[in-house]
Amino acid sequence: MAEVRPLTPSDLSPLTGPAHPPLLTSHTVGSALARAADLLEAAGVPDARREADELYAAIVGRATSAAWLEREQPSTEALRVRLDAAVRHRAQGWPQAYAAGRANFRGHWLTVDRRVLIPRPETEGLVEVVLEWLRAAGGRRGAEGGSVVADIGTGSGAIAVALALESPAGRIIATDRSAGALAVARANVAEHGVASRVELCRGHLLAPLGNGRVDVVVSNPPYVATGEWERLEPGVRTFEPREALDGGPDGLGAIREIVVSSRAVLNDGGLLALEVDAPRAGRVAELAAEAGFNSCTILHDLFGRPRYVRAWRPSDGSD
């Protein structure tokens, strides 16, 4: 997919429909949001008031209630320009996170644009699987500090940033083959002040790890089968990068490679944690067992669907 540069207000095509006072003339947050809601409603966006509040919350990086709590505050020009861009993009059908340029992941606000997948709530659960292992490893070793985690296909850097912020895991190596995705991840790593602990590497899956050893391999890889692409929601197909989602003819192309390569790079007792789609979870667990992993377990996500495969590299000392 062609790289998509960050948006500027001049990218916006004119809105059709009834004329509205521009957001740029609104002097308080409340009046800017009232006009934003009018624009969204005129464009047919359902629940327009809430949409406007959520766009505001994402732009300022706070809870949605900030829209009401800060309604009497003066609106700066910078805010009005960003809100205007967000509203116009949302009115044109962009997903909310791309329209605002921000997505919340485990309470952390991340910059996102069309070079990266919008981080999903299911992936928040994948981070939890890793944090549990790191806490247990801390108990075994007396400290979590020494663990090295590899986040394969980091996209926006969501998993890597969350792990760096929420665990004293020593180091995180985050890989992606997309230069655009790594640029977004770099911005998020810097914004959250974790650049000293997160190393971003461009390359194919685990290849950037070279001969290094890690304690955890975590990945939310592309896992949609090529033939399933047309059945995805139009918002996903139209806006999200295909290379982040397409896992080849059977959806298992990247997963097969990650499983086999992880067996080679993980330290004894190391964790492999994968996000997968529900219909293929059983097959992925089998692949892990066939590759020599122990305790291959399917775990469920917040919606009760079988979406994670967790496995341990045996502590047998073999390479």
Ligand SMILES: C[S@@+](CC[C@H](N)C(=O)[O-])C[C@H]1O[C@@H](n2cnc3c(N)ncnc32)[C@H](O)[C@@H]1O
């Ligand atoms: C499903 S997205 C996950 C992004 C992010 N980790 C998340 O959970 O939100 C998969 C990511 O893997 C990257 N990717 C796909 N194929 C790859 C490959 N062969 N090597 C490295 N990265 C790859 C894509 O660019 C994309 O950023």
